[in-house]
Amino acid sequence: MGFPALIVAAGSGQRLGAGGPKALVPLCGRPLYAWSVDAFRVARSVDRVIVVVPPGKADEFTEPGIETVDGGEVRSESVANGLRHLASGGSGDLIVVHDAARPLVTPDLVDAAVEALQSAPDLDAVIAAAQVTDTIKRVGRDGTVEETLDRSVLISVQTPQVFRLGALERAIETGDLVAATDDASLIEAAGGSVGVIEAPSGNIKVTVPGDLDLAARLLEPDN
Numbered sequence: 489m490g491f492p493a494l495i496v497a498a499g500s501g502q503r504l505g506a507g508g509p510k511a512l513v514p515l516c517g518r519p520l521y522a523w524s525v526d527a528f529r530v531a532r533s534v535d536r537v538i539v540v541v542p543p544g545k546a547d548e549f550t551e552p553g554i555e556t557v558d559g560g561e562v563r564s565e566s567v568a569n570g571l572r573h574l575a576s577g578g579s580g581d582l583i584v585v586h587d588a589a590r591p592l593v594t595p596d597l598v599d600a601a602v603e604a605l606q607s608a609p610d611l612d613a614v615i616a617a618a619q620v621t622d623t624i625k626r627v628g629r630d631g632t633v634e635e636t637l638d639r640s641v642l643i644s645v646q647t648p649q650v651f652r653l654g655a656l657e658r659a660i661e662t663g664d665l666v667a668a669t670d671d672a673s674l675i676e677a678a679g680g681s682v683g684v685i686e687a688p689s690g691n692i693k694v695t696v697p698g699d700l701d702l703a704a705r706l707l708e709p710d711n
């Protein structure tokens with residue numbers, strides 16, 4: 489059985505600075521978001537792909553087979569809009585959330601995250617993440633180092649993130665959507681349990697222009 493997926497693509501892409509929505513920026517000849525749509529189409533665990541788009545731009549999201557819904561001011565509001573859209577269309581008990589800004593996501597990672605949550609009844613969510621390899625320090629307001637953190641217990645969080653639908657709906661209802669940079673933090677704040685699955689190193693996020701070049705090299709290494 490397949491579950492619905494929300495690909496959040498409603499951001500403006502300020503840091504990329506392309507002069508338009510990041511999700512529509514060309515990457516190896518196709519809009520950035522289309523690469524994620526491809527992976528979710530292939531993933532066996534997904535049967536419905538909803539792309540959350542910048543308000544007024546739905547016409548420009550033309551990948552076949554997708555549904556579109558307008559996003560909100562901040563990322564978690566975009567996810568909330570996607571959930572409301574789902575509620576009107578019926579759904580299973582899990583939902584996958586992914587950032588369009590991660591075009592190298594693989595169908596295997598999506599399926600593995602879904603399977604990990606299905607096989608862990610005590611968890612409310614499973615998120616893709618990488619072990620931190622840099623040494624991380626906490627700095628004060630004046631920019632000087634206050635503390636070196638224990639790297640062995642730190643992970644760098646990515647998407648896809650898979651949720652029990654009811655848990656995510658409740659967490660979004662009660663959470664601080666403006667402060668949240670991912671949806672799992674809303675689950676944590678609501679007292680829920682979040683598991684982790686190791687992501688492949690290629691699952692990079694396109695944030696600044698150099699990331700777009702790196703993503704292009706990873707997608708088409710021979711060019």
Ligand code: CTP
Nearest residue numbers: 496497498499500501502503561562566588589
């Ligand atoms: N996103 C969204 N709705 C928002 C803000 C962000 O759907 N109101 C999505 C983006 O489209 C992106 C993902 O959340 O796929 C991660 O956000 P980020 O990388 O910060 O993208 P942008 O917000 O577009 O970029 P920036 O912060 O540089 O403006």
Ligand code: MG
Nearest residue numbers: 499500501563
């Ligand atoms: Mg942003």
